[in-house]
Amino acid sequence: QLVESGGGSVQSGGSLRLSCEAHEFTLSTYAVAWFRQVPGKEREGVAAISRSTGTIFYADSVKGRFVVSEDRAKNEIYLQMDNLQHEGPGLYRCVTRSHGSSPIPDGRPASVFLARKEYDFWGQGTQVTVSS
Numbered sequence: 821q822l823v824e825s826g827g828g829s830v831q832s833g834g835s836l837r838l839s840c841e842a843h844e845f846t847l848s849t850y851a852v853a854w855f856r857q858v859p860g861k862e863r864e865g866v867a868a869i870s871r872s873t874g875t876i877f878y879a880d881s882v883k884g885r886f887v888v889s890e891d892r893a894k895n896e897i898y899l900q901m902d903n904l905q906h907e908g909p910g911l912y913r914c915v916t917r918s919h920g921s922s923p924i925p926d927g928r929p930a931s932v933f934l935a936r937k938e939y940d941f942w943g944q945g946t947q948v949t950v951s952s
Contacts, residue, residue, distance in 0.1 A: 822914050827946030830904055838899040838946055840914030847895050850917040851924050851933055854888060854899045856910040857945065863913075865934030867899060871923060877930035881907060901948070908950045915939035 826838040838854070840847075853868035867888035868877045876888055882901075890897040897914060917923070918941045924932060932938060 822916070822941065822943030824912065824914055824943045824946040827912060827948045829949045829951060832905060832950055832952045834904055834950075835900070835902045836904065836948060838901065838912055838914075838948075840897045840899075840943060842895045842916075845919055847890070847897060847916065848892050849919075850921065851938070852890070852897050852914060852916045853933060853939060854897075855913050855915055855936065855939075855942075856908075857913060858910040863936050865936065866912075868930075868933035869897070870928075870933060872926045877933045879930075879934055904948070904950045906950065906952070909948055911945040911947050913945040914943045916941050 821843040822840055824838060824840045826836060828836060830836050851868060851871050854866050856864045856866050866879045866882045867886055869888060878886060885903045887900040917939060924938055
């Protein structure tokens with residue numbers, strides 16, 4: 821189970837820090853990512869961590885404003901979101917691959933690690949709203 825927290829309402833330009841805790845499995849086994857879900861739009865991968873190389877990937881829309889990190893001892897990942905703007909609102913969900921899956925191969929580009937189809941284990945999400 822993946823459990824997200826930290827969402828809420830923030831003014832434009834503000835910051836939030838999201839957390840995702842894994843229960844009953846080790847989050848560090850497979851690549852992990854944060855996705856943003858907005859009604860009527862495709863789910864967008866905003867940040868991901870590769871397990872094979874430790875490389876971190878960001879969507880162009882959040883580079884320089886969002887930072888993904890993890891605490892392996894706590895089995896958690898985080899998403900620090902700064903300077904949230906109008907494109908920021910949505911349901912933020914952390915994702916990974918289910919136990920027994922094959923890992924994403926080495927050397928794949930950001931577009932792979934930020935692709936919805938690469939992940940089959942999703943948290944319920946935490947809602948973020950941005951007011952002007």
